[in-house]
Amino acid sequence: MALRESDAGYRELFEENPQPMWVCHRESRRLLAVNEAALRLYGYRREQFLELALEQLSGGEPMGDPGASQDQQLRCRQLKKDGSSFEAQLVCHPCRFQGERVQLALVRDEGGAQQEAQLRYRVLQQGSLLEAAQRELETFSYSVSHDLRAPLRHIDGFSRALMDDYGTLLDGQGKEYLTRICQAAEKMSQLIDAMQQLSRVGRTELSLEKVDLSVKAQVISLELKRREPERRVDFAIEEGVKGEADAKLVRQLLEILMGNAWKFSSKTPSAVISFGSVELQGETAYFVRDNGAGFDMAYAEKLFSVFHRLHRADEFEGSGVGLAIAQRIVARHGGRIWAESAPGAGATFYFTLKGEKQLTIDN
Template sequence: MKSRSNRAHEILIVEDSRTQAEKLKYLLGQDGYNVTVATNGQEALELARKRKPTLIISDIVMPRMDGYTLCQEIRSQPNLKDVPVILLTSLASPQDIIKGLQCGADSFIRKPYDERYLLSRINYILTNQELRKKEKVQIGIEIYLAGQKHFITSERQQILDLLISTYEEAFLLNKELKARQQMLDHSYRWLNGLYAIAGSLNSSTSKQEIADKVLEQILLLPGVQAGWMSFLEEGSVSRIISVIGPPEMVCKQGALHDDCSCLNKLLSSQLRQATNIPECELLKEARTGSGGPHQHACIPLLAGGRALGMLNLVGPQQGLFSVEDLKILNGIGSQIGVAVERAQLYEKLEEEVEKRTSALTAEIAQRKRIEEVLRDSEERYRLLFEANPHPMWVYDTDTLAFLAVNGAAIRHYGYSREEFLAMTIKDIRPAEDIPLLMDNVSKVSAGLDKAGIWRHRKKDGAIIFVEIISHNLIFGGKRAELVLANDITERRQVEEALRRAHEELELRVRERTAQLEVANEELEAFSYSVSHDLRAPLRGIDGFSQALLEDYADKLDEDGKDYLHRVRAASQRMALLIDDLLDLSRITRSQMHREIVDLSAIARTIAAELSKTQPERQVEFCIAEGIVANADARLLRIVLENLLGNAWKFTQKQPQAKIEFGAVEQGDKPVYFVRDNGAGFDMAYSDKLFGAFQRLHTTAEFPGSGIGLATVQRVIHRHGGQVWAEGAVGQGATFYFTL
């Protein structure tokens, strides 16, 4: 509540800290004073000259002009010298008091100040201000302080006020120091107790030992009179395992039960922090008369959020544990929980060590049995090693020295056992093979290794070829390699003879193939030349025969006309044969251009062209979609024109003709086919189908030159494929090809 009487007082605050100035302004304003703020002594002096304040409160340490200097300036101004001045100081030394007296300060307020004390000092100074005006007595006092003489010229009341304020501040400071000393003593007892408890926890290896040692040290904590510790068993049952304190404090008769409200709170997760229990029902029931406690602190023992038990402590005779004490006790509970979990782990480790010891004992016994088996195995191995008909040896993979050799190696290479054991594997290799040997040795892998075929040198200097198989092992504590050598010198000689014969045969085949290619090229050139040269006289024969029929028809009888018609027909067939021969020659000599070809699209185009030649025929074309191939598009069109054209031709006598084009998978590549239900053929003559001028039907039955299938075969062969046919007389035919 603001005081109305204070509104007449103007207080000037001199403080360079904006935060401190605002705090002090707010405090005085709440008490009803009018407040003005200056940030330094110079500014304060100017404000005081303009408007005389009732009271000045100044900090001492400020820039430009400190509090002492400001006070001296105030006292030197005639119109300001009666304004009371309160200095805010730390009172760090007696010199502060002397400086305050010398500058004429009225009072000291120690920082940080108590707000109520500050307001009381202001009120005191303002109340006694009129008295001071009436009793202004300037006196001089000579005093000695810290070995120095000081002469003080201040008013008596001013000196008295300053000394009283200094004494009050010293009294308050001494009170604070005692309180802090008590706090330090209290903290020391806590630290001493915590140190002792930590040492107990570090040296404990079981729950019982933890409880006994912790409770033995717990009485060192300030205010602790007695205590008991219990642990959870099977997650829900509490068992007290240790108690400490005078009997009348812990009330053994009936007070310490396994089942209590604290346990229920712990199990229901309601007790997670150290908590005061103001009225413990069990303790109240157990105590007799007015003796014995009825309150205690319950500290949960937690580890990883899991409740392990409780620690209960009876506190001071008057009152419960403080909030700060409970925080420390909560930390002790956590440390005990960790120690209990460590002890449980230790017990488990002990069990595991015992189990492992038993297992190791059994393992040692097993190893001894295995060693006996290994000795028997090594004995059998030596017998097999010595009895093997092939040379065998063991060498050190680090030094390459022979460690052992069998009898077959001694007999085959001609060295004695002693000579072998004084040699390395480099000594049985030709000098030029040693670099390759060293490279191979550096790459030897674990397990069975077939090292390939090598050259070895026997004692008599003979070079033999051997096939090596090796296996790494530990021999006499050394890393070693077991080697089996198979002499393949004779087999190598036979293989070399076969290789030379094969090369000679391949050379002959290449030579014969080249001769055949030359002859074939000459034959094709001759065929092209003959076919080309025959076309001119055939055109003449056909042309003159036609002229005789047209110009001299009235002079020829029917036999003559028949002869001329036969001549024309024969010349036209001959011309067709020549055209087919020219096409066949071109196909053989033309270059191929492979690309992705849509065979389904080509087949549909050819089918449409065939249908236009005889629109009256009823023919069903079944062409599969999406059939493609990597081939020469022009040559593949010739193949499909011949195969689909033959199917069209040989189904002309069928009232319901059907022609199919498709593909099937055979192995890992497609097989293309053209199938019809036409005249078919006898499979006994299938080998003649693809020969030039070979026909299984007469020209009168089905016209043609006999060149078409030969052309198909050449195109397919040029693509590296095969072509074949299947059929039966009167049941149609199927032509297959691959690319």
């Protein structure tokens, strides 16, 4: 119940709020979230808006200091996707969102702007409630992960005891039922582990250093081969690819992306998994590519949502949380992550580690 209440509150306060709002990282200046009202105002689709640099919203004109630790009230020109502009009133409030230090900006076209005091009150109220909703979600995740483990252990343990002690009294159907109960308990335990990982990513303090991503990719490839030695998969890993990152988190990120490539290429006779980097619009983008099942790009916007799956569970196993964790890790580094794919033509996942040197996290 707590999750539904928190989730509904979050949607009402941000996603479904009629007041146009967006969130940017206070150090990297990366846009992290935007609600539907702002998308309608600016004329972008969500994925297009989140790929913009903050300065593109104002045509390069100053928009205050995103790193400021105090509230800001600004009047500035804002640009829409079609090139038209409008005079806007922005009220920016520093807060925390998904574990990050951010600025929550409320945007108002000056033609219909409310009184400045009213707008200031609303942004303070929305910022406080948004922080509270995020704390509730974190508390819920922690409580559920701990409170569910004991009954799960009982379900699994007693089911196995029945199989061991009374197996000779059960027919084939009865044994199958017990087997399915144990499998379901194990699946639930895996989901709890995945949710804990997602929660920990938002709380872990970053320790940034120069990381050899190629070496980590090589090690992960060896681990995947050792796990399933019967598979024949070729790895093409570019040498000398480095980045400024938290070593543990970026290792987890590569494990998720390369693990997905391994999984979704399992039905490809001559599977190839590649890792490397490219320069895109003046920044380094790292990629993991496979020639596996791929997916329809029409669903790409939901790709990094928790529990969202693009393939049936009986086709490819998984918790549906891995890519959400990957997105959270990349966001912690001030970067972005996206994918390119087509059904039956494999997939390429790109990510950046933009602004990592400036990134600091509140205690």
